Amino acid sequence: MRKPMIAGNWKLHKTVSEALELVKDVQKNVADVQDVEIVVAPVFTALYPVAAELKGSNIAVSSQDVYWEEQGPFTGEVVPGMLKDVGCTHAIIGHSERRQYFGETEETVNKKVKAALAAGLTPIMCVGETLEQRESGDTMNVVAAQVRGGLEGLSNDDVAKIVIAYEPVWAIGTGKTATPDQAQDVHKSIRDLVAEIASADVADGIRILYGGSVKPENVDELMGQPDLDGALVGGAALKSDSFTRLVKFEK
Ligand code: 13P
Numbered sequence: 001m002r003k004p005m006i007a008g009n010w011k012l013h014k015t016v017s018e019a020l021e022l023v024k025d026v027q028k029n030v031a032d033v034q035d036v037e038i039v040v041a042p043v044f045t046a047l048y049p050v051a052a053e054l055k056g057s058n059i060a061v062s063s064q065d066v067y068w069e070e071q072g073p074f075t076g077e078v079v080p081g082m083l084k085d086v087g088c089t090h091a092i093i094g095h096s097e098r099r100q101y102f103g104e105t106e107e108t109v110n111k112k113v114k115a116a117l118a119a120g121l122t123p124i125m126c127v128g129e130t131l132e133q134r135e136s137g138d139t140m141n142v143v144a145a146q147v148r149g150g151l152e153g154l155s156n157d158d159v160a161k162i163v164i165a166y167e168p169v170w171a172i173g174t175g176k177t178a179t180p181d182q183a184q185d186v187h188k189s190i191r192d193l194v195a196e197i198a199s200a201d202v203a204d205g206i207r208i209l210y211g212g213s214v215k216p217e218n219v220d221e222l223m224g225q226p227d228l229d230g231a232l233v234g235g236a237a238l239k240s241d242s243f244t245r246l247v248k249f250e251k
Helices: 016-030 044-054 080-085 096-101 106-119 131-135 139-151 156-161 180-197 200-205 219-223 240-247
Strands: 005-009 037-041 059-063 090-093 122-127 163-166 207-211 230-233
Touching (some): 005 207, 005 240, 016 037, 016 059, 016 240, 037 090, 044 059, 106 156, 122 139, 139 180, 180 207, 180 219, 219 230, 230 240
Parallel strands (some): 059 090, 090 122, 163 207
């Protein structure tokens, strides 16, 4: 069975002291949770202190991006080995904000996924369509191209280690959530595609998260869908009470 994952993508929020305040509180609230994989993704500057604080706890730490080289003249970049070094176990890759504002492409996402895997980080690879693409009936073409591009050249064993996050761009930070049926449709198609790219077993085991205005009010219904294995959460992950409620979703 697939262990659900609730991951908080903090985006560009929180100083070190604010980050520590939040995780200390969350840690207290979720200490008893064992059946959900809990992940937080602070900004680069807070990764080390947050990971140190959470060491030995049931909360894992993720970066929000990675670069694919090992080291060298690549000003401003941070690589998987360095992220492992400070205590990260996961890396968000290909978030739509990076695709939209920072020139991320299928090719760079693929390089980052491979680099993360090579270093032993779990990639949380994001895909999703814009409103315009949805309205013109292109959702599955776009999402399939992103999934195929991101997984290009990976062995089945490596595909099995990845977490995919379906985040429709029109639902991110807008308060407009995909309906459970809309999300389920795309998740099912992604799982079928993974079966085609890798194998039925890999597809069966891979976790597909939903992201886009997930909040305490809608998490239970979303998580009730058979192909939704968790959530990648922005706004509602920034406060201890709401993030805790998401981790403690009820099907
Ligand atoms: P919101 O939950 O704020 O809509 O953000 C979703 C997201 O982009 C998570 O990566």
